[in-house]
Amino acid sequence: MSIDWKSYDPNGFYDELISSPGYPRAAARTLTSYLRSLSDEEIHERKAAAEHAIVEMGITFTVYTEGGNIDRAWPFDIIPRIIPRKEWMRVEEGLKQRVTALNLFINDLYNEQKIVKDKVFPKEVLAQSKNFREQCVGIQPAHGVWAHICGSDLVRDKDGTLYVLEDNLRVPSGVSYMLENRQVTKRVFPELFENYSILPVDEYPSQLFDMLASLSPRPLDYPEVVVLTPGIYNSAYFEHSFLAQRMGAELVEGSDLLVGEDDCVYMRTIGGLERVDVIYRRVDDLFLDPEAFNPDSMLGVPGLMRAWRKGNVALANAPGAGVADDKVVYAFVPEIIRYYLDQDPIIPNVPTFRCMYPDEREHVLKHLDELVIKPANESGGYGMLIGPHASKRQRAEFADLIKKDPRNYIAQPTLAISTTPTLCDGHLEPRHVDLRPFILQGVRTDVTAGGLTRVALRKGSLVVNSSQGGGSKDTWIVDTES
Incomplete structure (x- = not known):
């Protein structure tokens, strides 16, 4: 047999499918049992079928290089990531809470700025925002919503806690790959969809259209x-x-x-x-x-x-929505939720140090070898310092950057991001994953059943972006009593 779950070891990380070597999580038992029943040849055939389907369906992404732009076939792993529906219901509630508060925040910034006047959100952070658009001041879009489509990235730590890593509110991408991943998986494992109650994602395009139509003047x-x-x-x-x-x-x-x-x-x-x-x-x-x-x-x-x-005319997402798509603003989201909704955040932020504050900056500078340093407005995994993997020279360079422009940097502990079984060169190995659910807000709020699971295909890597060697998996929200 090709897959021996007893020999699969996530090396101390929280694994999405396996609780300990040889013991799948309750929601994954049907899947792991089925995969165990397949021979090496059958698994190879399923993998080849997925690769063929991706080429046939024309699922590509573009990588920018010095020599020009290269279209590449979408990197995909056939073993799905599974989340129990009971857990997902709480996550969905937390995402709705978060995007509601963020839209209230954006609308406030372009109008009365009560949160600034009440000194809950620092005026200096707003003053130095690269994404605040003066051209949007005084505008009240339909339903008071600015970020109609949001992609919030979630990661799970060693103890199983899910955190929001960042919010993508400008022009979030990736939902098409979520939809295509499901189609490819149905082709590769049609029999599993008969044995599992998997929440569908296919209705997203119609939900998107309905949300957009609700904005019409x-x-x-x-x-x-x-x-x-x-x-x-x-x-x-x-x-x-x-x-x-x-x-x-x-x-x-x-x-x-x-x-x-x-x-x-x-x-x-x-x-x-x-x-x-x-x-x-x-x-x-x-x-x-x-x-x-x-x-x-x-x-x-x-x-x-x-x-x-x-x-x-209605624009989605509204210009100026990116004012909340800033990693320094991210650090204030718990306060933003409490201010506008009078609620505690359902999904926590990753613990975050704000370099604009002297005491937090001093801590960051003393612990650069332990922390991940992020600039306010970079994306795609660029411009970061992963302290434990950086050289002394790199840490010294970042220390200078932080001192010169402290408002532009935050720092976070290096999380032990969860893994999931992934086929690598014919073998089953743990690879780190994140999750990007998509939230639609117009007249109502809808959250995708799961989202785009991105996987760091390089061994030991925490970077899941496709532009830097990452791939993806289908994400199953399954109905189970366990």
């Missing part, structure tokens, strides 16, 4: 919704086209749209101009409108901000 049964993409060279173009197709929405670039003299947005079509009601924009703020932001942008639509400000 015109009371129509079928408002005109479009997906605005930077174009085919963007790393997430696969997702842009995938979601547009699944929603039955037009995929457009900036040159396909114009703002008329009536300050409404129109789409150029073969039959003439058609008014657009809602734009799901996958273009960063600064490139959205050359009149309001970067005048050299060729990706946006001149006058778009004017049309949005006058309430003639």
Whole structure:
């Protein structure tokens, strides 16, 4: 037999499927028993079938290199990650709580700024925010929601506690891979879907469309919704086209749209101009409108901000939502939840040191060899210092960076991030994972059943990003009494 669970050892980390060598967690027993019954040849065939399906379905991601952009097949591991539904219900509640508070926070910052006046959120953090947009001050978007689509990254520590690692509120990506992972897994293990009660994820595109439609400034049964993409060279173009197709929405670039003299947005079509009601924009703020932001942008639509400000078009996510997508703001989210909702956070933050405060900064500088240092606005695993794996020179360089701009840095302990069994060169080995659920907020709030599990395919690595060698797995929320 190919898989011997007794010899699988997560080396002291919390494992998502196995509680101890030879003993699967209750929710994973059916899966582990089934995998044990497969021969080496059968497992190889399933893996090959998954790789073939990914190529056949055209599931790719783009890596930027010095020599140009390279499209690569999506890296996927066939062994799913399993979370019991009972646990997930609490996580879902916590995610809804978090995104509700964050939207109240963003709306407050662009209007009355009560949280700043009440000295719960420091005015100096807002003053130095790279993502606060003066062009958005005074705007009240539909339902008071700015971040309509949020992807919050979750990690599990050694004791099994789930933490929010960060919130992605600007242009969160990855949901298409969550959906495609499920389709590939159904092809590879169709029989398992007969033996498990696995919560579906397939309804996400319709939920996304309904949420976007709820933002429409015109009371129509079928408002005109479009997906605005930077174009085919963007790393997430696969997702842009995938979601547009699944929603039955037009995929457009900036040159396909114009703002008329009536300050409404129109789409150029073969039959003439058609008014657009809602734009799901996958273009960063600064490139959205050359009149309001970067005048050299060729990706946006001149006058778009004017049309949005006058309430003639809805934008999701709203420009300026990124003010809360800042790792220093992240450190204040527990206070933000208490301030707006008068509740304690259901899902905790990772313990975080804010270098802007002298006592916390002093602690960080003394313990650089133990901590992970993150700049406020980098993403994709870039710009970080992982203290235990860094050289003395690297730590000294980061110490200088922190001293020069303390507001721009936070520090966190190095978590013993959970693992899950992964097929590596024909063998079963533990690999570290995180989870990105997607939360939709409009008239109502919906959370995906699970999300995108990203896996660090390199042995010992904690970096799960596909651009740095990571892959992904299907995520099963299973109904079980255990």
